[in-house]
Amino acid sequence: MADEVRVEVVGVFEQEVTVGGEEHRIPVMLLRDLRQPATREVRVPIGSCEALAIQVALEARVLPRPLTHDLALRLLEKLSARLDRVVVDGLSGHHVHATLHLLAAEGEIEMDARPGDAVALALRADVPIFVKEDILASGNEAL
Secondary structure (H helix, E strand, C coil), X not given: CCCEEEEEXXXXXXXXXXXXXXXXXXXXXEEEECXXXXXXXXXXXXXXXXXHHHHHHHCXXXXXXXXXXXXXXXXXXXXXCEEEEEEEEEEECCEEEEEEEEEECCEEEEEEECHHHXXXXXXXXXXXXXXXXXXXXXXXCCC
């Protein structure tokens, strides 16, 4: 955990990117270092469904029916497990990876997840979100 930096989710936005010479608008979540909020942040590409789920959580909106991430937390609860923290921790090519750290009767369980899903869960469970130092230090150069 020494190379993990606690972050806050500032929000979700659209960002223009060029892929194969064509302009596209993609959703990104902005994560900001809690220790140095004025200078360190990273934008992480996410899917549109995850962007909606994150925005709903940030606004503390209550929907008439649970979203997928609400259901996932309910399942964990029924299985006597809970989300402890989320770490945005890997890059492969231009894809970002995250790990869910769960606490269950048998101990800690780590599960690979997409960053948007991991953050949507973390916001609902009110647990800390971390980013590996090398990802945060790169800003958005590696993404």
